[in-house]
Amino acid sequence: MKKLDDYRLLIKTKEYIPIMIGGMGVDISTPAMALEGARLGGIAHLSDALICAVSDRYLKTSYVKNRFAKNKASAHLNNKAFAQFDLQEVADATRNLVSSTMEKKKGPGDIFINLMEKLTMNNPRETLQARLIGALDGGIDGISLGAGLHLSSFDLMKDHPRFRDVKLGIIVSSQRALKLFLKRTARLKRYPDFIVVEGPLAGGHLGFGLDDWFKFDLKTITLEVMELLKKESLDIPVIPAGGIFTGSDAVNLIEAGASAVQVATRFTVTKESGLPDKAKQAYFEAKEEDIVVNLVSPTGYPMRMLTQSPCIGAGTKPNCESMGYILDREGDCSYIEAYRQAKEQQPDNISVKDKTCLCTQMRGYNTWTCGHLTSRLKETSQRADDGIYRQLTTEEVFNDYRYGTGQ
């Protein structure tokens, strides 16, 4: 019986074990997890979500505190256009977090960073550019661009000396999205070095509608993407993601033509995962009916999460003065209006049902986003007499994908 270790992924001229650990924000795919993935010969992601807050956590900076001090006089205003990010700070935070991780890297694999376009940060284009340049300056091996179409992302870094050498990838959920992207990058004569095809069973935000995600199938979309690349005579590795729970699931996709797989949910319950122990146990205990796709994310994209997530129905005061990663260029976030309405209805007991303050809740690990197969995590561990599931190591999960056969 074939196992994932029988195959190798080739990106540019470098070979890897064909396992990519997906970006999991905010700081769920931690530097420690990324270092393990690289040590074991695969590719693992840092996440750039709330990068200044994450820098405060690891590098003892005070970006969030300072940002609040700068903006607090205007905190009463509903429109947050005043709360602009300092682009130099964003670039510094990204560069320093990346370089402090890259300095510790050992082993044959690579560390990439996942950048999300939908973190518009009051100034979509410039903040994205600051993050891209910061990551390149910090020495990152590769960048995967997710959550958005990223039509101009390559343009934003085209003058950087590492633009042609760094490994660049895009995450898409359809052939159509990829077609648009390829048309745009053709002008630069710089195609992506890998394409992640994220299907409907993935964790985090989804590239499908709330009412139709279950009609799509990862293998079908992957084959469609490969067909498009063949038509365009492009030889780019295709990496499916979403609901790949075992090495055998992965082999099945590789035999169909994929070059590797991107996986995430099984790593949420590892020792290296940033999630607090309480959340990890909730993931282990999750039943199928606890896993839902909803629209509480103010980005407007559907998101999959556990119904037990403390963020659902919380009445958090908008915290854009400190963070503000979802603010659009007009200084607006849909959570602000949802909060205002909930406060008007019940000023003494504010509970916001439709939306969540994603920055505050993700920073506090209260949005328990997860993949569709989270209810299977309990099969992968052992439960002690006190009812606590044993946490796994990144290495154990990685090797189970690498060498595992059967289900």
Ligand SMILES: Cc1cc2nc3c(=O)[nH]c(=O)nc-3n(C[C@H](O)[C@H](O)[C@H](O)COP(=O)(O)O)c2cc1C
């Ligand atoms: C907890 C969690 C957080 C995630 N956060 C992000 C993210 O910040 N950016 C992103 O592009 N994808 C994110 N994802 C998606 C993963 O990177 C990955 O593509 C997908 O979940 C793979 O499917 P699986 O979880 O079924 O293995 C997240 C997934 C999980 C489980």
